[in-house]
Amino acid sequence: MESSHKRRKLSPDRVQPPTPTNDEEPTDFKLAILASMHPDRSQDVLLDYLLAYGGSVEKVSDALSAPAKGNLTRKRNAINGYQSSLASFAPTKEGVIPSVKPLTKKGRTLHLYSPEDVENHTPCSIIHNFLPTEVADALLQELLGEAPTFKRDKFQMFERAVESPHTVRLYVDSYSEIEEQNAQYTYNGGLVGNIGKTPTQLLKASALVQDTVNKEAQRRISHFQPNGEKLKFQSPDEWRPNASFVNCYNGGQESVGWHSDHLTYLGPRAIIGSLSLGVARQFRVRKIVPQVDVSAGNEQGQIAIHLPHNSLLVMHAEMQEAWKHSIAPAKAIDPHPVAGNQRINVTYPAVLRCVQKQSASRSHYFWQCHAGFAVGQTSCGWFAWAEFDEDGKPPWADGYKGNANIPASVANGSSSVKRTPRLMNSRPAEAFGGAM
Ligand SMILES: O=C(O)CCC(=O)C(=O)O
Numbered sequence: 001m002e003s004s005h006k007r008r009k010l011s012p013d014r015v016q017p018p019t020p021t022n023d024e025e026p027t028d029f030k031l032a033i034l035a036s037m038h039p040d041r042s043q044d045v046l047l048d049y050l051l052a053y054g055g056s057v058e059k060v061s062d063a064l065s066a067p068a069k070g071n072l073t074r075k076r077n078a079i080n081g082y083q084s085s086l087a088s089f090a091p092t093k094e095g096v097i098p099s100v101k102p103l104t105k106k107g108r109t110l111h112l113y114s115p116e117d118v119e120n121h122t123p124c125s126i127i128h129n130f131l132p133t134e135v136a137d138a139l140l141q142e143l144l145g146e147a148p149t150f151k152r153d154k155f156q157m158f159e160r161a162v163e164s165p166h167t168v169r170l171y172v173d174s175y176s177e178i179e180e181q182n183a184q185y186t187y188n189g190g191l192v193g194n195i196g197k198t199p200t201q202l203l204k205a206s207a208l209v210q211d212t213v214n215k216e217a218q219r220r221i222s223h224f225q226p227n228g229e230k231l232k233f234q235s236p237d238e239w240r241p242n243a244s245f246v247n248c249y250n251g252g253q254e255s256v257g258w259h260s261d262h263l264t265y266l267g268p269r270a271i272i273g274s275l276s277l278g279v280a281r282q283f284r285v286r287k288i289v290p291q292v293d294v295s296a297g298n299e300q301g302q303i304a305i306h307l308p309h310n311s312l313l314v315m316h317a318e319m320q321e322a323w324k325h326s327i328a329p330a331k332a333i334d335p336h337p338v339a340g341n342q343r344i345n346v347t348y349p350a351v352l353r354c355v356q357k358q359s360a361s362r363s364h365y366f367w368q369c370h371a372g373f374a375v376g377q378t379s380c381g382w383f384a385w386a387e388f389d390e391d392g393k394p395p396w397a398d399g400y401k402g403n404a405n406i407p408a409s410v411a412n413g414s415s416s417v418k419r420t421p422r423l424m425n426s427r428p429a430e431a432f433g434g435a436m
């Protein structure tokens with residue numbers, strides 16, 4: 001989640017830490033320096049800036065200290081407008097992701113309703129009326145019954161523990177998975193406890209979600225991804241969700257802030273299925289823009305995808321590294337006949353196994369000590385480049401196709417790093433090619 005957008009000028013009497021220009025300085029060291037100079041910025045925002053400015057702490061700091069003119073301004077929800085389709089304004093060619101030029105003026109939001117607009121303007125696709133009506137209703141009833149067991153998720157922003165303004169619970173399909181994974185899953189930075197066994201209706205729905213997400217992912221590859229091919233690092237295997245995060249938003253004020261789903265447990269180029277039930281809400285997406293020249297108009301607005309009851313959103317492989325998403329607070333909502341003011345969301349990731357191991361080979365992804373993002377812990381500052389083969393497999397996975405030189409400590413699982421690592425990518429969104 002991002003912090004306040006107030007600018008804070010460095011006062012001349014404030015002691016400034018050194019600003020290294022040496023590219024070999026570890027990223028977390030640069031982040032620590034930037035955090036001390038810009039304490040009003042979240043670590044995610046500082047990382048975005050660092051990527052955009054090629055790793056230069058000085059340039060980032062200059063940009064952050066510049067007058068606010070041209071910076072993205074965020075507005076709370078306006079009343080939803082109506083718009084049937086943008087298709088007539090944006091014809092598309094197969095294999096090419098259409099570029100969204102000045103979709104929005106500064107601080108404005110483009111509202112997308114139709115499936116064709118969503119897939120043409122974002123790395124997502126949406127299917128309305130996804131489940132048979134009775135199945136959707138039974139699932140909604142079941143999850144509303146579970147909702148009182150959900151907890152507010154806590155995560156750490158620098159020294160402050162922040163409560164997410166909605167509730168969540170993780171479900172897995174078997175008790176052995178619960179034991180195996182209890183201490184391992186992380187959700188937006190915090191370790192997840194309170195894991196439940198997937199209840200009956202949710203299990204039924206998961207099978208349908210799996211089938212549809214695989215079809216949608218194939219369609220995305222052939223119609224939108226460059227040359228009709230899967231992206232580098234994207235897994236060619238069937239997508240199989242093995243857990244689900246169930247979120248509950250009780251009233252329009254409940255929300256989730258800007259984030260990408262953490263790569264640590266998902267691996268690179270993750271695909272995520274996301275089922276919405278109950279009250280319709282807006283899913284906001286925005287590209288992680290290298291803010292090289294925001295004041296010259298190189299800024300992108302937000303896009304709001306409308307998520308009605310019983311819709312399945314698929315976030316495709318282009319999404320997590322290059323875009324952020326959020327559920328914006330809503331000034332007004334239409335109560336749902338069964339759910340009242342509540343919205344239930346089921347987020348299906350395909351979780352990576354063996355997330356603790358790391359490779360020290362240099363690639364575009366890196367592992368970073370995760371502790372700074374979890375409540376009550378501080379980062380030990382550990383950093384290592386991460387290695388994946390073309391299909392997104394790490395060196396320790398069966399069928400790994402690369403030739404990484406794996407250090408013994410990693411190969412035999414005895415890494416000296418005791419804390420949970422966090423997987424990040426070190427490239428600006430543009431470097432991945434799939435972004436608009
Ligand atoms: O509620 C939603 O639609 C999104 C939830 C989400 O982004 C998450 O669980 O990571």
Ligand SMILES: [Fe+2]
Nearest residue numbers: 259260261325
């Ligand atoms: Fe998310």
